[in-house]
Amino acid sequence: MSAKRLTDLSQLCIHTITTKPWNIETAAKEFSAAGVKGITVWRDALEGRDVKKTGQLLRDEGLNTVSLCRGGFFPAKEKTKRDKAIDDNKRAIDTAAALGTQMVVLVCGAEPLQSLEDSRKQIQDGIEMIIPHATGAGIKLTIEPLHPMYADTRSAINTLAQANDMAEKINSPYVGIAVDVYHLWWDPSLEQEIKRCGKNGNLSAFHICDWSVPTIDLLLDRGLMGEGCIPVNKIRSWVEAAGFTGFYEVEIFSNKYWQTDQSQFLKKIIKAYQENS
Amino acid sequence: MSAKRLTDLSQLCIHTITTKPWNIETAAKEFSAAGVKGITVWRDALEGRDVKKTGQLLRDEGLNTVSLCRGGFFPAKEKTKRDKAIDDNKRAIDTAAALGTQMVVLVCGAEPLQSLEDSRKQIQDGIEMIIPHATGAGIKLTIEPLHPMYADTRSAINTLAQANDMAEKINSPYVGIAVDVYHLWWDPSLEQEIKRCGKNGNLSAFHICDWSVPTIDLLLDRGLMGEGCIPVNKIRSWVEAAGFTGFYEVEIFSNKYWQTDQSQFLKKIIKAYQENS
Numbered sequence: 034m035s036a037k038r039l040t041d042l043s044q045l046c047i048h049t050i051t052t053k054p055w056n057i058e059t060a061a062k063e064f065s066a067a068g069v070k071g072i073t074v075w076r077d078a079l080e081g082r083d084v085k086k087t088g089q090l091l092r093d094e095g096l097n098t099v100s101l102c103r104g105g106f107f108p109a110k111e112k113t114k115r116d117k118a119i120d121d122n123k124r125a126i127d128t129a130a131a132l133g134t135q136m137v138v139l140v141c142g143a144e145p146l147q148s149l150e151d152s153r154k155q156i157q158d159g160i161e162m163i164i165p166h167a168t169g170a171g172i173k174l175t176i177e178p179l180h181p182m183y184a185d186t187r188s189a190i191n192t193l194a195q196a197n198d199m200a201e202k203i204n205s206p207y208v209g210i211a212v213d214v215y216h217l218w219w220d221p222s223l224e225q226e227i228k229r230c231g232k233n234g235n236l237s238a239f240h241i242c243d244w245s246v247p248t249i250d251l252l253l254d255r256g257l258m259g260e261g262c263i264p265v266n267k268i269r270s271w272v273e274a275a276g277f278t279g280f281y282e283v284e285i286f287s288n289k290y291w292q293t294d295q296s297q298f299l300k301k302i303i304k305a306y307q308e309n310s
Numbered sequence: 311m312s313a314k315r316l317t318d319l320s321q322l323c324i325h326t327i328t329t330k331p332w333n334i335e336t337a338a339k340e341f342s343a344a345g346v347k348g349i350t351v352w353r354d355a356l357e358g359r360d361v362k363k364t365g366q367l368l369r370d371e372g373l374n375t376v377s378l379c380r381g382g383f384f385p386a387k388e389k390t391k392r393d394k395a396i397d398d399n400k401r402a403i404d405t406a407a408a409l410g411t412q413m414v415v416l417v418c419g420a421e422p423l424q425s426l427e428d429s430r431k432q433i434q435d436g437i438e439m440i441i442p443h444a445t446g447a448g449i450k451l452t453i454e455p456l457h458p459m460y461a462d463t464r465s466a467i468n469t470l471a472q473a474n475d476m477a478e479k480i481n482s483p484y485v486g487i488a489v490d491v492y493h494l495w496w497d498p499s500l501e502q503e504i505k506r507c508g509k510n511g512n513l514s515a516f517h518i519c520d521w522s523v524p525t526i527d528l529l530l531d532r533g534l535m536g537e538g539c540i541p542v543n544k545i546r547s548w549v550e551a552a553g554f555t556g557f558y559e560v561e562i563f564s565n566k567y568w569q570t571d572q573s574q575f576l577k578k579i580i581k582a583y584q585e586n587s
Contacts, residue, residue: 149496149498181458181459181496182457182459184496184539185521185524185539186523186524219461221426221430221469246422247463248459248528251526251528261422262462264425
């Protein structure tokens with residue numbers, strides 16, 4: 034099974050962190066000039082800015098603000114810390130609303146000082162506590178299952194099956210799931226879980242990049258689509274078969290690429306999007 | 311659920327690679343003097359040695375040679391390479407027999423230039439091709455599922471469920487499974503898959519160490535039990551409940567510890583074994 038070649042950029046979204054050396058104003062201008070149609074904004078990119086004005090600037094550049102990254106990080110041993118996380122997530126929802134996007138991506142968190150079971154329970158509790166706020170603001174909370182190598186501190190949700198279980202239990206139109214090929218490509222049940230995710234109306238976002246061979250850093254060595262071993266096109270075909278029609282979001286953390294000329298990198302992203310996604 | 315404290319060293323086995331700066335003769339002497347009862351031998355530790363004599367040396371030190379690490383690495387795009395892997399696995403079986411152990415651990419391999427499905431099929435084919443040789447030598451082939459972060463080049467078998475599926479399909483008394491806490495701790499279905507593994511008679515080995523927080527290297531930054539976030543004691547209780555009565559094998563790759571005095575490190579291993587395993 035393979036997905037149709039992407040001949041235009043109408044579904045291409047790029048995360049601000051992908052071109053981290055650019056500030057959001059430069060990224061917006063450059064993305065727009067290159068024909069990119071979507072942007073996902075990381076919260077650090079908004080620091081020191083008027084969020085509403087920045088949202089307007091993105092719209093003026095013809096960009097669709099696909100989502101805000103990131104809320105989450107719910108688990109903690111102390112209740113005061115968990116309460117702080119709830120407050121922070123409400124702020125993320127408010128920021129998203131001011132920015133003019135309808136989605137906040139959740140990196141759910143994990144607390145190495147307690148069991149994964151406890152962290153998972155606190156994640157579900159945390160999401161349920163912020164749903165009223167998200168509902169009021171019209172923002173979808175998107176659970177992103179993370180690769181098992183991040184189970185120590187970043188997320189206790191490490192497979193799409195777990196994310197599906199949780200989203201189905203919570204059962205709210207304001208909760209969805211992000212499928213990121215980097216985190217999930219290795220999973221033998223991925224195709225079937227993507228089907229299930231789409232069938233239940235929970236497939237809200239699709240993130241792409243590649244797994245470098247070899248990978249030399251646990252966090253900051255992602256590759257461009259086609260540079261590694263992830264079958265991005267095959268996974269896209271599953272996502273499309275599951276009914277997904279949203280943006281394909283390029284999310285790459287790469288010390289290597291951040292050290293290069295970002296205009297050249299943007300050209301490479303577009304080429305990789307059209308030829309290897 | 312928690313497992314009984316380990317008050318003696320009767321089930322403690324250490325991998326030669328754990329104390330890599332020591333040659334096998336020094337390791338055997340030091341392990342034995344410290345009261346360790348088992349050793350798992352990595353093939354590199356046997357280089358330039360008479361394997362039978364080395365096996366005798368280990369027995370003379372009162373050590374049980376638990377297994378030989380490692381065979382596997384079956385997948386490849388070219389048939390000639392796959393044939394070479396078969397030959398190498400047969401040699402590993404012969405080495406194990408000469409050494410006087412009854413188990414070869416398989417790091418099954420993965421080929422980033424082809425799909426995981428293809429690699430998985432080649433793994434199963436490869437194991438089936440060497441079973442007659444293993445049977446003749448009385449050697450058990452032990453499939454070790456590896457952490458998903460090694461799915462690019464080291465193993466396409468990344469969960470205990472997959473290893474269980476494969477061992478059950480192959481259905482040979484000469485095929486078993488190694489449960490390594492480092493690779494499997496994050497899996498929400500771990501307890502249930504350990505039960506299944508024991509019930510079907512496939513639970514052949516148990517490897518312990520810890521996941522350092524943070525982990526700074528994908529391969530060589532494992533921690534001592536108790537230093538990280540893996541619930542080693544809880545997982546041991548599951549393994550014991552599943553009927554496992556073999557050795558608890560300490561397998562640590564650590565640039566940090568390899569740079570320290572290995573006698574001191576051995577003391578730390580024994581302390582961590584008794585206090586945090």
